Amino acid sequence: MKKLTLLFPILFFSGLHAQITPSTIALEELYKAAHSNYPLVKDATLIDKIEAVGLAVISKNALPKISIEGRGQVQSENIELNFGTTAIQAPLETWNTALNIDYNLYDGGTTKAQKKIETASASVNRNSLEVQLRTLKDQVNTLLFAILLSRKQQLIFENSKEDLESNIATMQVAYDNGTALESEVAKLKVRQLELVSDIVSIDRDMATYFLLLEQLTGKTFPRDVQFEVPGLFTPDTRTVDRPENQLFDSQKSFYAAQEASIAASTLPKISLFAQGGIGNPNPLNFSDLNTTTYALGGVKLNWSFIDFGKGKKERQRLQLQQEQIEVDRELFLFDIESKSKEYQERIKATQQQISNNSGIVDLQRNILAQTRVQLDNGVINATDYVTQLNATLNSEQELEFNKTQLQQLQIEYLTLLGQL
Numbered sequence: 395m396k397k398l399t400l401l402f403p404i405l406f407f408s409g410l411h412a413q414i415t416p417s418t419i420a421l422e423e424l425y426k427a428a429h430s431n432y433p434l435v436k437d438a439t440l441i442d443k444i445e446a447v448g449l450a451v452i453s454k455n456a457l458p459k460i461s462i463e464g465r466g467q468v469q470s471e472n473i474e475l476n477f478g479t480t481a482i483q484a485p486l487e488t489w490n491t492a493l494n495i496d497y498n499l500y501d502g503g504t505t506k507a508q509k510k511i512e513t514a515s516a517s518v519n520r521n522s523l524e525v526q527l528r529t530l531k532d533q534v535n536t537l538l539f540a541i542l543l544s545r546k547q548q549l550i551f552e553n554s555k556e557d558l559e560s561n562i563a564t565m566q567v568a569y570d571n572g573t574a575l576e577s578e579v580a581k582l583k584v585r586q587l588e589l590v591s592d593i594v595s596i597d598r599d600m601a602t603y604f605l606l607l608e609q610l611t612g613k614t615f616p617r618d619v620q621f622e623v624p625g626l627f628t629p630d631t632r633t634v635d636r637p638e639n640q641l642f643d644s645q646k647s648f649y650a651a652q653e654a655s656i657a658a659s660t661l662p663k664i665s666l667f668a669q670g671g672i673g674n675p676n677p678l679n680f681s682d683l684n685t686t687t688y689a690l691g692g693v694k695l696n697w698s699f700i701d702f703g704k705g706k707k708e709r710q711r712l713q714l715q716q717e718q719i720e721v722d723r724e725l726f727l728f729d730i731e732s733k734s735k736e737y738q739e740r741i742k743a744t745q746q747q748i749s750n751n752s753g754i755v756d757l758q759r760n761i762l763a764q765t766r767v768q769l770d771n772g773v774i775n776a777t778d779y780v781t782q783l784n785a786t787l788n789s790e791q792e793l794e795f796n797k798t799q800l801q802q803l804q805i806e807y808l809t810l811l812g813q814l
Contacts, residue, residue: 420622431612445516464491492671502661514648524637539802544600546794581776635812662697751793758786
């Protein structure tokens with residue numbers, strides 16, 4: 395008997411609010427439910443808010459900058475001017491308080507470049523989140539097909555148990571008439587109890603799979619829910635629509651935005667400035683030794699046109715990082731191609747197994763039918779019949795396992811390529 399071994403993380407979500415689902419649900423709906431229920435999806439809203447706040451902060455750079463500064467000092471000596479019999483000496487104690495206003499007329503595109511960096515950074519975070527959330531599809535696939543396989547196994551066991559019950563009744567009549575041994579009846583009953591135990595075990599496992607699927611999707615499923623799985627078809631192996639591709643693109647855009655910001659930092663900056671204040675003595679007129687208000691304003695140019703090649707090296711580093719991302723993309727696509735070829739071979743092998751197993755099941759069922767007649771006629775004993783029943787049961791399970799496995803391989807293949 396084959397048993398499906400599942401390897402997936404067990405997810406327990408606090409504050410889970412389950413919702414009853416209809417009796418039929420599509421695989422795509424399970425994906426959406428798992429996506430919206432997973433706690434990490436809350437990061438998407440936070441990323442949007444962080445981007446909005448970041449852009450608002452950068453926009454403030456275009457507004458005038460207003461500051462207040464004050465200064466007071468005492469010095470041991472100061473300027474003294476002699477004009478014949480008259481002497482003017484600047485005070486040893488001075489103070490000054492001023493209001494400064496600076497306004498950027500042209501910043502060389504720095505603000506625009508910073509906004510592009512902020513937007514590109516948010517895009518990287520969003521795509522990185524989608525890459526993490528994509529793994530939920532793999533978990534849904536695993537749980538869904540575990541349930542489907544368990545149902546098929548359970549159905550096979552139920553049918554075999556009913557068949558045994560019919561044979562036990564026939565054998566019991568033969569025993570009552572003295573034409574069969576009591577041990578023959580007991581052997582059939584033992585096998586019947588074993589099947590009941592197998593059915594209970596499968597039902598317990600299936601309950602666990604449902605529980606995990608409900609925790610993953612935040613929904614409650616009736617145990618007879620029907621899952622709609624896309625039909626088998628040949629995928630387009632030339633198209634890989636995975637969120638990793640968008641992540642690579644956004645990472646390159648992020649480095650390109652940084653490169654543009656470095657270029658903007660080398661351009662001239664033009665700004666207006668104004669200052670008004672009060673001081674003693676007048677800071678603009680050294681001959682005015684009284685407490686006086688004053689004001690000044692003008693245009694300021696700032697241009698760092700020589701950086702000794704620093705900007706060039708920084709841009710070169712960013713360009714190399716973009717090339718590195720392309721290498722990462724090639725590696726990712728190479729791995730996808732290798733895995734897709736592996737899936738193609740496994741699908742072909744499973745299709746061949748199904749063809750062979752179908753023939754085996756037909757033969758085993760014919761043999762079982764003949765064995766049942768022989769048992770009823772006393773030609774063989776219960777042990778022979780149970781042996782053939784087990785052989786038929788195993789062949790049926792093998793066939794159903796391979797059919798479910800083929801369907802699972804097809805779905806996983808489409809998920810791998812991002813076409814589902």
